[in-house]
Amino acid sequence: MEQQRYERPLIKRVENDMPNKFGMKPENFPKTSIDGVKVHDLIEKYGSPLFVLSESTIRNTYRRALKAFKNRYPRVQFAWSYKTNYLNGVCKIYHKEGSWAEVASRFEYEKVLRNGVPGSRIIFNGPDKTEADLKKAIQNESLIHIDHLDELYTIVNLTEELDKKPRVAIRVNMDTGIYPMWDRFGFNYENGQAWDALNKIMASGKMELVGLHCHIGTFMLSTKAYGIAATKLSDLALGIQKKYNHQIKYIDLGGGFPSRNTLKGSYLPGQDINPNIDDFAEEISSALLRANFPPDNLPLLILETGRALIDEAGYILGTVISNKRSATGKRTTIIDIGVNLLFTSYWYDHKISPAQEFTHFSEYTTVYGPLCMNIDVIRDNALLPLLNKGDHFVIHQVGAYNMTQWMQFITLRPRIVLIDQESNVHIIRQAETLENFSHMEDTPEHLKTFEL
Amino acid sequence: MIKIKNNVAVSDSGFIFNPDTGESFTVNPIGVEIIKLLKEGKTVDTITEELQKTYATDAQTLEKDAEDFIGLLRNFSIAENE
Numbered sequence: 001m002e003q004q005r006y007e008r009p010l011i012k013r014v015e016n017d018m019p020n021k022f023g024m025k026p027e028n029f030p031k032t033s034i035d036g037v038k039v040h041d042l043i044e045k046y047g048s049p050l051f052v053l054s055e056s057t058i059r060n061t062y063r064r065a066l067k068a069f070k071n072r073y074p075r076v077q078f079a080w081s082y083k084t085n086y087l088n089g090v091c092k093i094y095h096k097e098g099s100w101a102e103v104a105s106r107f108e109y110e111k112v113l114r115n116g117v118p119g120s121r122i123i124f125n126g127p128d129k130t131e132a133d134l135k136k137a138i139q140n141e142s143l144i145h146i147d148h149l150d151e152l153y154t155i156v157n158l159t160e161e162l163d164k165k166p167r168v169a170i171r172v173n174m175d176t177g178i179y180p181m182w183d184r185f186g187f188n189y190e191n192g193q194a195w196d197a198l199n200k201i202m203a204s205g206k207m208e209l210v211g212l213h214c215h216i217g218t219f220m221l222s223t224k225a226y227g228i229a230a231t232k233l234s235d236l237a238l239g240i241q242k243k244y245n246h247q248i249k250y251i252d253l254g255g256g257f258p259s260r261n262t263l264k265g266s267y268l269p270g271q272d273i274n275p276n277i278d279d280f281a282e283e284i285s286s287a288l289l290r291a292n293f294p295p296d297n298l299p300l301l302i303l304e305t306g307r308a309l310i311d312e313a314g315y316i317l318g319t320v321i322s323n324k325r326s327a328t329g330k331r332t333t334i335i336d337i338g339v340n341l342l343f344t345s346y347w348y349d350h351k352i353s354p355a356q357e358f359t360h361f362s363e364y365t366t367v368y369g370p371l372c373m374n375i376d377v378i379r380d381n382a383l384l385p386l387l388n389k390g391d392h393f394v395i396h397q398v399g400a401y402n403m404t405q406w407m408q409f410i411t412l413r414p415r416i417v418l419i420d421q422e423s424n425v426h427i428i429r430q431a432e433t434l435e436n437f438s439h440m441e442d443t444p445e446h447l448k449t450f451e452l
Numbered sequence: 453m454i455k456i457k458n459n460v461a462v463s464d465s466g467f468i469f470n471p472d473t474g475e476s477f478t479v480n481p482i483g484v485e486i487i488k489l490l491k492e493g494k495t496v497d498t499i500t501e502e503l504q505k506t507y508a509t510d511a512q513t514l515e516k517d518a519e520d521f522i523g524l525l526r527n528f529s530i531a532e533n534e
Contacts, residue, residue, distance in 0.1 A: 006509035009483035009521035011468075011528065014476040325520060329527070361480045386480075389513060 007386045008323065010361050028362060028385050031315075031353035031394040036423040039317055039355040043392055047431065048319040049337045051403060051416040055093060057313035058399075059421070062097050065277045065309060072285035075300045079123050081255055082108040084306025084400050085314075089418050089428030091115050094309075102304040106133045113140075123252065123304065125171065125213070127151075127185060134158055138166045145213045145252070146170045147186055152200060159206040169211030169252065170197050174232050176216050176225035185215065189232050198236060202244050209246065211302070212236055215254025219263065219307070219347075223275050223283040229253060230284050234291035237299060252302035253284060259311030261348040261397045264380075270348075277308060307400040314399025316342060317355070320391045321370060331365045333387060337395065338369025338376045340409040343402055345378045352378075355392035358385035371410045408432060453534040454522055456491050460530050473529055482507070486521055490531065496522065 032039055035054050042050060062078070069076040079102040080094035086108060091101070092115055101112040104126035112122050119140025127147040129137070131154055137144050138158060146152050146168055155166050171186025172194045187193040201209050212233045216225055230253060237248035257280050262270040288301060318337040326332050339345055352367065365384045369376035378395075387393065406413055412432040417425050456462070461469045466484045468477040479487065482503065489499045500514045507514070525531035 003508040004506055006507040006513070007480060007482055008513075008517040009486050010480045011483055011521065011524050011530075012478050013528070014478060323517075329524075359480065388509065 005357070006388060007359055007361065008388065010363060010386060012363070028358070028383070029353060030355065030357050031396075032355055032357075034315055034394070035419040037419055037425060039392055039394055042417065042425070043317055043319070043355075046415050046417055046425075046427070048317060048392065049341060049414045050317045051341075051398070051414065051429075052315045052317060053087075053090060053399060053416065053418045053428070054313045054315075055418055055420045058090065058093050058310065059097060061309050061312060062094065062099070065281075065305065066097075068278045068281040069285065069301065069303065072281050073288060073298070073301055075298055077250075077300055077302050078309075079121075079252075079302055079304050080309075081304045081306030082111065083404055084255075085310050085403050086111055087403060087416060087428055088115055089426070090310065090403075100302075106130070106136075109133065109137070109142075120167075123213075123302070125215075125304075131158065134166075135162065138162055138164050141167060143210060144168045145186075145211075146197070146201075149197065149200075152197060156204055156206055166207045167210045168201060168207045169209070169213045169250075170194060170201070172212060172214045172233060172236065174214065174216070174229060176222075176228040176232075178217060178220070178222055178225045180217075182215070182217055186213070189236070194236060195239065198240055202240065202246065209240065209248065211250040211252055211299075212248055213252040213254065213302075215304070216256060218256050219258045220256045221258060221274060223279045226253060226280055227283040227287040230287035231291065234288060234293070238292055247297065248299055250300040250302050251288065252304065255304040255306050255308075257305050257308035259307050259397055259400060261311060261344070261350070263347060264349055266349075310399035311397045312399065314397065314402065316395045316398050316402070318393055318395065320387045320389055320393070322389055323387070326366070331363050332368060333365050333384070334368045334370060335378065335393070336370050337378060338371040338373075338411065339378070340369075340371060340376075340407040340411065341402065341413065342369075342378060342395065342398060343405040343407075344398060344400070348397075349379060349382070350398065351396040352382060352384060353394045353396065354385055354387055355394055358387075361386055373410070403429075408437070412436075453493075453495070454490055454526070454531050455493075455534045456487055456525070456531050457529070462487050462491075468530060470528065470530055475528065477528065477530070483521060486518060487525070487530075490522070490525075 034052055079100040082103045100121040101117045102123040103109045119142045122142040124137045124142050125145045172189050173183045173186045174189035175181055187197045201207050214229050216229050233251045240246050258274045260271040318335050321334040321336055324332045362383050362385050364381050367379040367382055369378055415431045416429040418428045419425055459471050466479040496518055503514050
């Protein structure tokens with residue numbers, strides 16, 4: 001007799017509470033393959049846990065987003081946000097699609113250059129640009145987004161020794177009606193700091209003021225805020241046009257668009273309630289077209305979207321280590337993916353799908369990672385099918401930030417593979433080894449040997 | 453020895469009613485099997501052996517999960533020590 005697939009025994013009390021008015025059906029479906037490649041085969045060949053990226057999803061999401069803007073505004077350019085995911089294999093897909101690069105450090109800047117992007121197609125953001133960083137950016141004709149007056153004066157000083165005119169923009173912070181208002185980066189619009197900085201740049205005559213930049217927040221659920229930001233940057237651009245007869249070439253509205261992930265505390269899933277890229281495109285394009293720019297000379301709209309372009313393309317595959325019951329009787333499951341790999345589990349209720357068929361029985365479960373740390377919780381309370389020890393599962397929408405903000409903490413970081421458009425699997429980052437870390441360390445001679 | 457209370461109603465489809473507490477429960481098919489075996493007076497060891505013939509898993513996992521399940525039956529006043 002063929003044995004049945006095992007499912008642990010389950011008993012659930014029938015609750016007679018008020019029905020949930022939102023009536024959400026738990027969406028548990030097995031995720032057995034990604035882009036035609038079986039999850040079990042991926043884990044067998046490349047190990048568990050394993051990050052998986054889908055090239056098709058990256059390209060499709062990018063094209064859909066670009067189309068959303070280009071259908072509404074004629075001049076649009078995307079710049080890939082390196083900090084969101086700076087794996088070379090990922091960045092080069094965006095560059096092949098025509099995306100420029102947006103960086104926030106010298107490390108990222110050098111990575112972009114090595115990826116073959118021309119210096120003039122790099123946007124250099126961030127509050128920490130050293131004199132050497134700025135010199136290199138000026139020589140490469142990169143777009144320097146000035147964050148503070150000290151940076152502005154450093155650039156002025158550098159023009160004395162360099163024969164190139166720096167191409168600069170300023171970062172502007174502003175009240176767009178959202179909380180919290182990000183005011184730590186750049187110059188404020190409402191109190192006149194931004195206008196002062198622009199006048200200083202124009203008065204110096206030593207820099208070419210090419211753009212205006214803002215980045216109003218992250219995982220923004222309000223589209224209106226972007227309309228306000230576009231209007232305020234347009235106001236500054238038109239002010240410069242009027243006072244100096246100087247045309248601002250681009251308006252860069254940064255990033256901050258949400259992915260389809262569900263924020264912790266949200267009643268409804270993110271895929272149902274988060275505004276989509278068309279909503280943002282409509283708001284931004286309308287605001288720019290309403291401004292008094294000459295219709296035949298509109299500024300280029302630059303977007304540094306990261307999360308909304310890559311989150312959906314990333315998965316992490318894992319394995320169940322154990323099922324336990326807590327002291328309060330709550331079901332708990334330990335998996336081999338911790339917060340060291342899945343940084344975003346602090347913000348999102350990540351969707352978890354088993355990688356094999358299961359019955360309709362499910363149980364509220366706390367999902368713990370493998371770290372010997374109390375903070376290692378991947379889901380506080382997820383309604384999951386009855387996973388067995390050794391079962392595989394897929395965590396969805398992990399493409400943004402996890403592969404840059406992850407930590408080598410307690411465990412080593414796993415492989416990352418990319419599935420191309422023909423379903424071929426490529427390792428784009430090897431798993432870390434003890435040797436990787438040992439070669440960076442040195443032990444003083446007197447500590448090298450001991451007896452116990 | 454664990455015993456299912458005599459007045460607890462258990463249907464083949466996995467619906468349980470406990471008249472002592474007025475509570476109802478649902479149980480998955482393997483849970484129904486364990487309750488049936490308990491009603492037949494089987495011990496946990498015997499239950500584990502029986503289930504291992506049907507399900508593709510190891511004895512340790514079965515024993516651990518069966519003990520956990522029986523603990524819940526006791527907790528919900530569906531089962532009691534004889």
